[in-house]
Amino acid sequence: MSESSITERLVVSLRAEIDGLAPGDRLPSARELVRRHGVSPVTVTRAFALLAAEGTVVTRPGSGTFVAQRRAPSGTAPADTSWQAVALGDRSVDTARVSHLLGPPPPGAITMSGGYLHRSLQPTRPLAAALARASRRPDAWDRAPAEGLAPLRAVFARLAAADPEDVLVTGGGQGALSMAFRAIAPPGSPVLVESPTYPGALSAARAAGLRPVPVPMDADGIRPDLLAEAFAMTGARLLYCQPTFHNPTGAVLSPERRRQVVEVARASGAFVLEDDFARLLGHGGPAPRPLVADDRDGTVVYTTSLTKPASPSLRIGALVARGPVMARLRAMRLVDDFFIARPLQEATIELVSTPAWDRHLRALSAALRERCAALAAALAEHVPGWRVTRVPAGGLHLWVETGRSPDAAEVSRRYGVAVEPGQDFFAAEAPGQFARLGFAAAAGLEDLAEGARRLGSATRPDA
Incomplete structure (x- = not known):
């Protein structure tokens, strides 16, 4: 009889034994299986490897081999976790306002959202x-x-x-x-x-x-x-x-x-x-x-x-x-x-x-000042209907009164520029229509100018 056939027979025998055990139960040692089935240690090792590959057992070096948690057969009903809604009560964690701050923009989109520096900065x-x-x-x-x-x-x-x-x-x-x-x-x-x-x-x-x-x-x-x-x-x-x-x-x-x-x-x-x-x-x-x-x-x-x-x-x-x-x-x-x-x-x-930190802060200050002014100028040129409320002396964003708030998801999808709608920044009703535009997360000045052009296209009456 070939070695592969002997291994298959041992695997079948071990599966039958595992069916009578609970998850976490320990299987007999390799030495015990060699004695019981009259096979070589290599055969036992191969059998355990096959069972581990299919997720039937878990081998822990120095501890032994154990029955794995059983997976539900394909086609069976999913686990019912609905009881947790009652146990957790009516308290919830609101992530709607912050999830978009961390998520990646659509492929090819110019990033004017989020609150972190571009890698080049x-x-x-x-x-x-x-x-x-x-x-x-x-x-x-x-x-x-x-x-x-x-x-x-x-x-x-x-x-x-x-x-x-x-x-x-x-x-x-x-x-x-x-x-x-x-x-x-x-x-x-x-x-x-x-x-x-x-x-x-x-x-x-x-x-x-x-x-x-x-x-x-x-x-x-x-x-x-x-x-x-x-x-x-x-x-x-x-x-x-x-x-x-x-x-x-x-x-x-x-x-x-x-x-x-x-x-x-x-x-x-x-x-x-x-x-x-x-x-x-x-x-x-x-x-x-x-x-x-x-x-x-x-x-x-x-x-x-x-x-x-x-x-x-x-x-x-x-x-x-x-x-x-x-x-x-x-x-x-x-x-x-x-x-x-x-x-x-x-x-x-x-x-x-280190002196490198002070040099970085000086360079960052100059870069942010340049980017802020460039974005404000590009918006004035390409989106004249929007009003920049102030050109700030610090920070990473411009706060813009839009007259009508663009849908951020639609702008990102259709025009490839990620912006943040103003209503997310108010604890209650917003007193107008606003958007926050970042100038630090984009790759450079060219992207900021192109982003402003795309916003101009997005806000035209015929858009």
Whole structure:
């Protein structure tokens, strides 16, 4: 009898034995099967390999061979998971506003959506060198402190004009927002937000069980008079705002209003969650001091990130807070994920400690300024019916009043340019028709000009 026939006979015998076992049960050892069936060890090895290939068994080196989980036969009804709808209740996580920020544009489309730099604007070589240097440190894979490595906390403390002891390193800006919303406000409570505002903040607030309440803005940022009314009417204990290079409008809160916003919140017994995501995305000239820098009573909880000016995968940010709220944030860090991966923190320290980082920031500032002006000019030429609300002094976007809002999916499909519809940036009804157009994610100035031409085609009356 041939070796293949002997192997097939053993496989048939083992299948019959497996039918009487449960998933996870251990099969007899190879030595036992050799003795029982009078075959060679090679035959047993081949039989187990055939059964493993068809998914009948799982072999774990050093432990043995076990019955695998049984797959449903083809043609049978799918598993019924409908019971989970009752168990999970009526709480849901809204991803509609943020999923398009991460998804790839249609093939061939010009990208004017999203909030990250094009690869040509990222410091890829300094990042690679920093990661290589960090990996060679003898303690690179040791456990990191829950609050973050001291040199990295010092970096963020300088950005916020704060004490390093008040800094908690986080996994990027979005993670910081999610943590802060859950730490500061109880589920079911209102949270005041600028109108319009960052869609990721709206999603994070709702995922934390909060109810975003819009507070109108004008050219100088959020209106303190309406903010005071909103605190009084809602009883909110938290305001989320972006005082510097606001997303999406690019507005910078005026000096007088910066003081008023903190005073209104303090008088209401509320916190201000200051999102300073664009501090390192200025187009030239100094950025105003963050709110937290002049707050000594712990009213302001500050967050920023190095992700935007570096790379989408450099998920490193920070929260700055004082008093019991920082104790709660630290406790949530321990419960959530213990600490941020040390190699990533070490690589970030290496990156921002070199002259290459300063050179990158200067080059990025000039590139963003040039791209912003080029896109604004191209829109004025090709889409005269749209009004750029302001040419910002920082950030990655133009906020455009469109007169009629184009359907983003239709524009992307028919005209090959990815834009973001304005309604996603409002917590309630939008006061008009808007769109956010990014100038940092496209490949270059030619793409921005071509994108504007395509938008002009998309918005013509006969389109």
